[in-house]
């Protein structure tokens with residue numbers, strides 16, 4: 272019986288835990304998940320530096336982890352211990368759960384090492400009440416002129432219940448969506464569906480390069496956000512629902528310039 276560990280590295284180097292390092296050290300093969308998220312200062316070489324002893328390192332894109340995961344099962348069946356190391360938390364806003372189920376079905380062990388997720392980090396830094404967040408959603412790049420309406424629908428449903436929405440932004444091999452692009456897409460969806468979900472005077476909170484020395488957490492109107500330079504990606508957005516007066520004060524005094 273072998274072990275597959277899903278290791279969360281946290282959103283930047285300073286959040287890598289001892290448990291993460293120990294777990295990587297106990298693995299024969301370390302697969303670095305380079306597609307579910309990005310960090311300003313963690314890459315596969317960071318893991319090479321942190322881990323002791325002879326290891327095999329593999330850099331995995333979506334295709335390897337989602338369509339060719341048989342490679343992982345084969346290694347486990349041949350008695351190798353494996354870690355899949357992800358930026359942030361390995362099971363928040365990722366798709367690794369199906370791998371865990373198959374690993375367990377084959378009679379191997381699984382271990383989960385949580386990491387500091389962008390999800391918790393932006394809730395904390397936004398100063399909004401963690402009790403008042405609804406479903407999260409991702410704005411994806413338009414494909415063949417098709418703009419996925421899911422973010423618009425989710426924000427609408429959350430707002431109807433007074434809840435805040437965390438909006439993740441799409442990542443492709445060579446590019447990461449900016450907050451400006453995402454807001455433009457949300458405005459296009461408003462123009463198409465006209466359900467009064469997004470208006471240019473609404474406040475949004477944008478997080479940029481969270482966990483890095485140059486991180487930004489800024490509250491501003493949608494109109495201002497369209498033109499604002501948030502710096503390099505990754506970016507993330509919160510669309511607030513109904514604000515308690517304490518939340519409104521916190522945003523006004525602490526996050527608006």
Ligand SMILES: C[S@@+](CC[C@H](N)C(=O)[O-])C[C@H]1O[C@@H](n2cnc3c(N)ncnc32)[C@H](O)[C@@H]1O
Nearest residue numbers: 359360363364388389439440480481505506507
């Ligand atoms: C699909 S989520 C994966 C989250 C990851 N599993 C975690 O727990 O942190 C990836 C998206 O989160 C956002 N994100 C991740 N890290 C970030 C950071 N350090 N600063 C701002 N946004 C970030 C970006 O929108 C990115 O495209």
